[in-house]
Amino acid sequence: MMADTLPAVRGKLTADAPLAPLVWFKAGGNADWLFEPADVEDLAGFLAALDPQVPVMGLGLGSNLIVRDRGVPGVVVRLGKTFGRVDPVDEVTLSCGGGASGILVSSTARDAGIAGLEFLRSIPGTVGGFVRMNGGAYGREVKDILVDCDVVLRSGEQRTLALADLGYSYRHSDLPEQAIVVAARFAGHPGEPQAIQAEMDRISESREASQPLRTRTGGSTFKNPEGARAWELVDAAGCRGLSRGGAQVSEKHTNFLINTGEATAADIEALGEDVRARVKAHAGVELEWEIKRVGRT
Incomplete structure (x- = not known):
């Protein structure tokens, strides 16, 4: 998708924009385009004129989010000071x-x-x-x-x-x-x-x-199942401190995954799936992701 195929904007459009610095995990790939609209009218006009086939995703503070390593197709919208x-x-x-x-x-x-x-x-x-x-x-x-x-x-x-x-x-x-x-x-x-x-x-x-607030984390990883707490199920399945690559289940709160420094988004997501598998085997409970996982698989 070339710049000349995109609608004109008053805000800021950045091609191949790194998203890792914008998310809490500090991992993951780039957005094809990052759009920071000047105001609501700028956003509405851009979306109205944008090819309907181009996917659009909103990005806030990037807390409950895994951005996959191959990046996010289409346009990521980030709302600024306005x-x-x-x-x-x-x-x-x-x-x-x-x-x-x-x-x-x-x-x-x-x-x-x-x-x-x-x-x-x-x-x-x-x-x-x-x-x-x-x-x-x-x-x-x-x-x-x-x-x-x-x-x-x-x-x-x-x-x-x-x-x-x-x-x-x-x-x-x-x-x-x-x-x-x-x-x-x-x-x-x-x-x-x-x-x-x-x-x-x-x-x-x-x-x-x-909570491990001073680490590279994504907040609560899994939703609490009906009548249970996700962290207790994760702990009981022996996952406290479990790691894959540079990703680890927090020792402080087992419903948090952390990037110990060099984790890829694939490490983090795969660790989450490891945890889900262990909890299913131990307790028969299918944990649901609370963290949103986006981007090319």
């Missing part, structure tokens, strides 16, 4: 850009005296990502706070979707695969900033104590 605003709408509601981080959303909620959004402090991603996957932690999920969201469909059409339109279930939504979430509204309830900060501190300390 999409990073978070503003109070009323006493209990925030309007958030699709590129805003969970930390920024929760901190803005605290400053506005809006409680109930503290758990977003612990989700290592952007609004666009955790709206798509119904991100959650500490007993709360995006479905508990979402009012509605603005998306740009692969056709370039802009739509506002209500909570009921998203078909949320555990770590899943019915959003069309190539749609890009560009904004969302979240609602909480009135609270005292000091109490909100105390809850955010509690969550932060809990994560620090239990």
Whole structure:
């Protein structure tokens, strides 16, 4: 796909763009094209004019993601600063850009005296990502706070979707695969900033104590099966510290895979499959990936 076959944009288009620096695992191949739109209209116009056969994928902070070593075909869309605003709408509601981080959303909620959004402090991603996957932690999920969201469909059409339109279930939504979430509204309830900060501190300390946050990791690897915890199943199957190439199951939290330094994306994905096979053999449970794996196989 040559540059002269792509629609004109006001944002930034980069050919053969390395994605490893943009994802938490720091591994994987390049995107055929990386598009950082100037604004929503730039994104919508580009998608409307782009050949419908060209695949499109959104990229947030790259936390729950394995980018395969042979790269990602088509166009990867990354929302920049234009999409990073978070503003109070009323006493209990925030309007958030699709590129805003969970930390920024929760901190803005605290400053506005809006409680109930503290758990977003612990989700290592952007609004666009955790709206798509119904991100959650500490007993709360995006479905508990979402009012509605603005998306740009692969056709370039802009739509506002209500909570009921998203078909949320555990770590899943019915959003069309190539749609890009560009904004969302979240609602909480009135609270005292000091109490909100105390809850955010509690969550932060809990994560620090239990998760390998200072490593090259991808966050929670597998979904919790019904009535069980993925990390307990992985541990019971003898996978703590298990390795393949430069990838390893974390000693600190067994539902985290880590890149010890030189892991390829293939190492990380294959290690995950090793873990799934061991858990299936030990407990008869088929673990489902929570981390999204993208790119050419």
